[in-house]
Amino acid sequence: MQKSTITIDVHLDENKIPEQIKWTADNSSAQVPQNAKAMMVSMWDSAEKAALRIDLWVKDMMVDEMSDFYYQAFMGMADTYERATHDKELTEDIKKFAKEFYQKFRAQQLKDNKA
Numbered sequence: 001m002q003k004s005t006i007t008i009d010v011h012l013d014e015n016k017i018p019e020q021i022k023w024t025a026d027n028s029s030a031q032v033p034q035n036a037k038a039m040m041v042s043m044w045d046s047a048e049k050a051a052l053r054i055d056l057w058v059k060d061m062m063v064d065e066m067s068d069f070y071y072q073a074f075m076g077m078a079d080t081y082e083r084a085t086h087d088k089e090l091t092e093d094i095k096k097f098a099k100e101f102y103q104k105f106r107a108q109q110l111k112d113n114k115a
Contacts, residue, residue, distance in 0.1 A: 004025065037061045040073060071098055
């Protein structure tokens with residue numbers, strides 16, 4: 001059996017707020033640790049029937065970056081859900097939600113910029 005290790009280093013400020021996130025993976029083509037501004041890690045605990053989550057973002061991440069991140073995460077979850085379940089209808093529902101989420105965010109940004 002092969003094993004792959006993913007390492008995530010989170011550098012915190014004096015108030016324990018993330019300032020920097022770096023990650024490496026054994027099977028990655030990247031030779032040096034990669035920077036990230038946010039991360040979402042979800043694991044399924046089948047014994048407890050519960051999702052375990054770690055959500056972190058650096059303090060200088062902008063709201064528009066977070067919205068892009070969430071949009072792309074929703075779309076990625078939809079693709080993963082389809083691969084796992086072959087349920088095209090629910091997959092399209094997730095993607096529809098993601099697109100509506102992003103459209104609402106963009107409209108809100110335009111409104112806020114005009115104010």
